[in-house]
Amino acid sequence: MTISSPTLADQTRVDFPMFSNHSLENQKLIYLDHAATSQKPYKVIEALKHYYSNDNANVHRGAHQLSARATDGFEQARQITAEFINAETPREIVFTRNATEAINLVARSWGEAELKEKDEILITLMEHHSNFVPWQLLAQRTGCIIRHISITSSGELDLEDLREKLNSRTRLLSLVHISNTLGCCNDIAEITQLAHNVGSLVLVDACQSLAHQPIDVKKLKIDFLAGSSHKLCGPTGIGFLWAREKLLEEMPPFLCGGEMIQDVFLDHSTWAELPHKFEAGTPAIGEAIAMGTALNYLKSIGLKNIQSWEKTLTKHLFEKLESIDGLQILGPNPEQQPSRGALATFTVQGIHADDIAALLDTNGICIRSGHHCCQPLHRHLGLNSTARASLSFTSTIDEIDQFSEELVSTISFLKKHI
Numbered sequence: 553m554t555i556s557s558p559t560l561a562d563q564t565r566v567d568f569p570m571f572s573n574h575s576l577e578n579q580k581l582i583y584l585d586h587a588a589t590s591q592k593p594y595k596v597i598e599a600l601k602h603y604y605s606n607d608n609a610n611v612h613r614g615a616h617q618l619s620a621r622a623t624d625g626f627e628q629a630r631q632i633t634a635e636f637i638n639a640e641t642p643r644e645i646v647f648t649r650n651a652t653e654a655i656n657l658v659a660r661s662w663g664e665a666e667l668k669e670k671d672e673i674l675i676t677l678m679e680h681h682s683n684f685v686p687w688q689l690l691a692q693r694t695g696c697i698i699r700h701i702s703i704t705s706s707g708e709l710d711l712e713d714l715r716e717k718l719n720s721r722t723r724l725l726s727l728v729h730i731s732n733t734l735g736c737c738n739d740i741a742e743i744t745q746l747a748h749n750v751g752s753l754v755l756v757d758a759c760q761s762l763a764h765q766p767i768d769v770k771k772l773k774i775d776f777l778a779g780s781s782h783k784l785c786g787p788t789g790i791g792f793l794w795a796r797e798k799l800l801e802e803m804p805p806f807l808c809g810g811e812m813i814q815d816v817f818l819d820h821s822t823w824a825e826l827p828h829k830f831e832a833g834t835p836a837i838g839e840a841i842a843m844g845t846a847l848n849y850l851k852s853i854g855l856k857n858i859q860s861w862e863k864t865l866t867k868h869l870f871e872k873l874e875s876i877d878g879l880q881i882l883g884p885n886p887e888q889q890p891s892r893g894a895l896a897t898f899t900v901q902g903i904h905a906d907d908i909a910a911l912l913d914t915n916g917i918c919i920r921s922g923h924h925c926c927q928p929l930h931r932h933l934g935l936n937s938t939a940r941a942s943l944s945f946t947s948t949i950d951e952i953d954q955f956s957e958e959l960v961s962t963i964s965f966l967k968k969h970i
């Protein structure tokens with residue numbers, strides 16, 4: 553494959569300490585597990601260090617300068633997050649620990665207040681457990697019904713099934729943008745239109761898309777969006793829920809205690825303004841600030857540039873994997889679905905995915921094996937475990953070539969020894 557250089561990976565790998573000082577002894581690191589968590593650039597690590605070294609104080613409380621600086625940094629991160637997804641106002645950004653907590657917030661707050669027996673929630677078979685379990689527990693508490701949209705034989709969302717299952721009882725459609733296992737990219741704008749036509753709200757799990765393509769919540773016309781910083785070159789322990797302001801205004805608090813109140817009396821309390829009503833207790837301040845740095849970093853590279861380079865990489869990854877005997881890839885290939893995500897999940901006939909991942913690891917190649925928190929999807933496909941290689945804008949053609957070469961040797965070794 554001929555690629556004009558320098559590539560986006562050439563330009564950005566130098567920003568990441570992990571790609572020069574990684575901890576694998578005497579081995580080149582080939583990190584192909586970006587979908588599980590992204591690596592962090594110097595800038596983000598520095599932002600965390602700077603905060604704890606210079607500005608560490610609690611937010612929204614102190615009259616002193618340090619607290620004012622911490623609060624400014626924290627609220628600036630909210631502004632950056634709002635701009636990153638083109639939210640109407642930073643009041644629509646609620647900081648959470650991660651995307652899982654963001655979805656739980658909607659289930660607990662909106663779900664318990666709004667849903668009653670026989671109301672329906674639609675999710676898809678390809679959801680991560682974080683978009684299954686909160687609704688299952690909500691159904692136990694409210695008597696609402698969860699319905700599941702199936703997938704097609706090529707591993708894409710079955711739009712016919714979606715159309716059939718959407719009805720006047722559907723109150724929420726909660727679905728993933730890019731599947732972390734199938735890699736397919738759901739057409740959120742079109743799907744949202746269908747859901748809104750029957751009066752249903754739409755929640756988008758954008759964990760696997762936010763770092764890979766521009767996302768504009770206004771254009772998509774969705775109602776809720778969940779994101780995790782650690783998938784966006786930011787730290788762990790911070791994520792966010794975006795929701796339309798009107799919805800957040802109407803929703804009751806989720807967690808409660810300090811920070812989220814306006815007044816506390818002996819027998820009742822009143823709530824702080826948005827978004828603080830949903831942010832109980834001391835938040836992850838430095839982490840939020842560093843997430844802002846990460847989002848600015850991604851913006852400076854350009855989400856369109858990232859998307860374009862990752863398309864090239866994904867095409868190459870598929871070409872390499874498709875040429876391996878006995879290997880089967882889940883989900884649509886880049887020709888069937890050019891918008892698909894930059895990952896490939898696969899099985900190899902007669903070989904356990906864990907063995908492949910463990911052997912590749914002995915050569916410094918990190919891929920993921922298991923159910924990827926998608927057990928219902930794996931059950932539907934009759935699989936226990938799959939292997940997944942996932943890319944980022946820092947990935948190179950050379951890494952994919954080395955991975956596929958090692959994979960061929962690994963398969964041949966395992967075939968001889970099992």
Ligand SMILES: Cc1ncc(COP(=O)(O)O)c(C=O)c1O
Nearest residue numbers: 650651652680682732757759780
């Ligand atoms: C599609 C998808 N949704 C949700 C999550 C959950 O993210 P977190 O664990 O950061 O809450 C993940 C993480 O792997 C994911 O890939």
